[in-house]
Amino acid sequence: MFSVECHCGNLKLITNEHPASITSCNCSICYRLGALWAYYDSEKVTVRVGDKSVDTYSWGEKSITYHRCGECGCITHYTTVETNGNEMTAINCRMASSSITDKIPVRQFDGLLTWKYRDV
Numbered sequence: 859m860f861s862v863e864c865h866c867g868n869l870k871l872i873t874n875e876h877p878a879s880i881t882s883c884n885c886s887i888c889y890r891l892g893a894l895w896a897y898y899d900s901e902k903v904t905v906r907v908g909d910k911s912v913d914t915y916s917w918g919e920k921s922i923t924y925h926r927c928g929e930c931g932c933i934t935h936y937t938t939v940e941t942n943g944n945e946m947t948a949i950n951c952r953m954a955s956s957s958i959t960d961k962i963p964v965r966q967f968d969g970l971l972t973w974k975y976r977d978v
């Protein structure tokens with residue numbers, strides 16, 4: 859099992875699959891967020907929301923929606939609809955304990971220019 863939660867605990871995500879790797883992306887928003895992403899089919903992720911609000915953010919073609927706790931402001935995940943029609947959820951592993959994420963390899967993704975991993 860792998861689970862994360864925002865700072866205040868209002869927003870939690872749970873999945874059965876521990877991430878094999880997590881991704882650091884340098885695109886215009888991921889770089890600002892400092893997020894570390896693990897990618898899942900959305901149907902494999904359970905999202906639990908407490909009694910506080912959740913805000914969303916998207917821009918441009920609005921193909922990606924970022925989800926942020928309305929109480930503590932942490933970005934916990936983003937969701938996107940893939941070309942095959944399936945929804946994908948990217949969990950922000952910064953919402954997990956560093957004692958867990960420190961053991962997971964981090965891959966560098968060049969989302970700014972080449973749209974490729976820089977470690978291949």
Ligand SMILES: [Zn+2]
Nearest residue numbers: 864866927930
């Ligand atoms: Zn929160």
